[in-house]
Amino acid sequence: MTTPAQITFAAVSIDPIAETTGKIAVLMGADGKLDKGARRVNSLMRKALTRFAESDRFTKMKAGDAVELAFPANMAAEGVIVAKLDNRRDVDEARKVGVSIAKLRGSGPLLVLAGPSPRASEIALGIALRGYTFTDHKQDKGEAPGAVTMMVAKPEDATADYAAKAAVAEGVFFTRDLVTEPANVLTTTEFADRLVALKDIGVKVEVLEEKDLEKLGMGSLLCVGLGSASPSKVVVMQWEGGKKGAAPFALVGKGVVFDTGGISLKPAAGMEDMTMDMGGAGVVAGVMKTLALRKAKANVVGLVGLVENMPSDRATRPGDVVTSMKGDTIEVINTDAEGRLVLADVLWYAQDRFKPTGVINLATLTGAIIIGLGHENAGVFSNDDTLCNAFLKSATAEGEGAWRMPMGQAYDDMLKSHVADMKNVGTRAAGSITAAQFLKRFIQDGMPWIHLDIAGTASVKEDTAYAPKGATGWGVMALNRLIADTVEG
Template sequence: MVKPVTFTFQDVNIDEISTFAGRVAVLVTSDGRMDNAARRVNRLTKGAIARMIEDGLKAGDARVLAYPVGMAAEAVDVICLEKRATQDEARAAGVALAKTRGAANILACLGNHSKADQVILGLALRDYGFDAHKTATPDEDARAITVMATKPDLIREKSEPYLAMAEGAFFTRDLVNEPANVLTTESFADRLVAMADIGLEVEVLEEDKLAELGMGALLSVGQGSDSPSKVVVMKWLGGNAGEAPLALVGKGVVFDTGGISLKPAAGMEDMTMDMGGAGVVAGTMRALALRKAKANVIGLVGLVENMPSGNATRPGDVVTSMKGDTIEVINTDAEGRLVLCDVMHYAQETFQPAAMIDLATLTGAIIIGLGHENAGVFSNDDGFAKSFLKAAEAEGEGAWQMPIGKAYADQLKSRIADVKNVGGRAAGSITAAEFLHRFVQDGTPWIHIDIAGVASTKTDTKYAPKGASGWGVLALNRLVADQFEVTEE
């Protein structure tokens, strides 16, 4: 997997700044204040930084001084960051630094800035490139970053949980970016099993077990493919023993042709990202394990491939869910909800969670409604929804609450079964949420998050280059920290 850039932390060494051969980054403020490192660079470059500030350097600006006279560095990156910068401003400074760096090592002179850890997180999140299938081998040694600070051990300690979050986001991005001939249901499961090395308990439920459990809805989606359907359960039990966990459930359709309701050819290559919900769950579980979160969280993902074949489910077929409800399949391209409904039921029956969140690249309709700026949030518990929305806002991940209700559920009435899997074009993302709502047990706070518009984008996002964004890992990690972690008295 793509690993976040390597950081080392050291005391401020003014003499080293002039001899460093990569890129040197310094922080200044818009009113011209410089710390010792910036003043040293300013003297070495005969006042170049002061001239930048006089030229109108504003908070958030990033300027590059290439091949500075008097220094061994190939460039100096001058980042304008106020002393009392917000979290977002500090992360943006790190993002700006990541965009300028190229392939060079960086000496980041962060001094005693109070938000140094947030600068580091922004840098780590943006310093990503998916090169797994390019023949040129990236030079990992050229990606090292040395952080020069007045209290390096403290900055290291404060940064460690943020770097765990970055690694979780990278894991999600890697999964979403992988082509479907590489990320099969089997190789996806193998990557999750390997996370036992970082302390997760991982169990894989194979097709025979899924059939025994009665997961007819999930199995109907994958029956046209040669790739076996699976459910992978990841446990992180870092909270109080016996305390009800938070359940995270992800849709993992490793490739979605639409099945017999075949999608148009144009754009079908993007359906490698239809396992984005499972990717977010996996990345979040990785982050929680790496930072040793004091919470009980169960991550469950349904892994299938939706292919047309002589064995594939047909429009008009009736399948039976694990809950026992019969489902008329009107459109085989509305398959994600069939996967999720069985995994959600299993999660509740097996773990009796305190709350449950499902994530899925579920509908194109949510993109029509919210574009690529916000995920759609649907919930049976407004208080729980507000907690998530607060966490998403705090982490800069766009989310917007959408309605649910009986009128939308009525669109799913079937003539021949208990329910049908689509409710027509009107309010498509809401009727999809109402289909899932049917499988939420009374008393379980639940959130459904439709990430179809935010999981992978054609342009850069706040913290990621175009492609897989890793959206959701930061927000879910924050929600766990705010609402589900054991507090020390």
């Protein structure tokens, strides 16, 4: 399990600066003004920071950027990182400063001279989020990162403020670990076991096995895993931090631990990336961990459908008709459109059992959303403007790209089947929208609902704002904020 860096906050003191090993980071505004700690560094370096602030190199730096001045004179540190922070109250800029510092910090100890910055905890979160690395399956795990200490004007306040943000970082890392794990390690059983372990931090967890799903009539979900030796499961996680007996908010995640496409087999090229097809379930797990760690005053239930989509003599065939828990029949046109079959039953179960105040589901559902939005934004589909606008506001505040997509009857009509109540895919046109329309058929009347298609944002080939290439943990921060602002608020 990967854990974020341990970050502590201390009062500003110039005494240890000269002897500090590792690296030291200083914050500098566009005016080149230095705080107490930075002035001490500047003095030791014989005004090198002042000269740098007057250089074209500093002028051309963007807010949030950082550079390193290596092997400073009169100091034990191996480098001084200069980060440009123009607006000390801007959350996004402060986090970007943290990310930029993390990229340059190396593996040794790090001292950040944050001084009077009121956003020191945001800088710390940026450092924590960007410090992710997954080495579980490498012999050379590299050096363990050194301690991070931030000198601030009010360390007690910064420590208290960072506590909730540290919980967010833990949740993001949990999601990234799950999404990164190979499918031979993260089987449906192993995934469920890792979620059961959340009991240790106060989450109520139960695992529904195949016999339970059969009794519930989850024929849509079960048909996806027929070709695999890994048993299909549904894991239910409950965080009950709100008013006793109050209806929860529900999060539902697609957990396809590996997707070959089934009988509708995917091309070989790129199939190795399908270890991330459980990304929606990974985000739900990360949010639940965050809520528990920060003791959120909210009732939230997270449900994930765990399956593996494999071809075999038992696998579902194109043309088969299955019956969902709702009772609707589905003609399976393409077995590679399996995620919606999983979500259909889990969505219905979540509403039927928990009567939630609202539902958000997440899934790496369609390649079409990547064609439409690339890797910058997740697709947002909703039947409720109030809930949707609140989520978009939260996503924007957390710097997680999200874009609302259209829905409508014309798209729904594309799912008509001549042998069943519906088919699981439409035509090639508007593939992400017809997938959302399919899911909407399993949302009860009057239930506020959002479908998040995170196929483009769950795992990427290049660095993002807060993560190295690979699993991003997209959605944990936005959903945590949404719950804090609307469910707790």
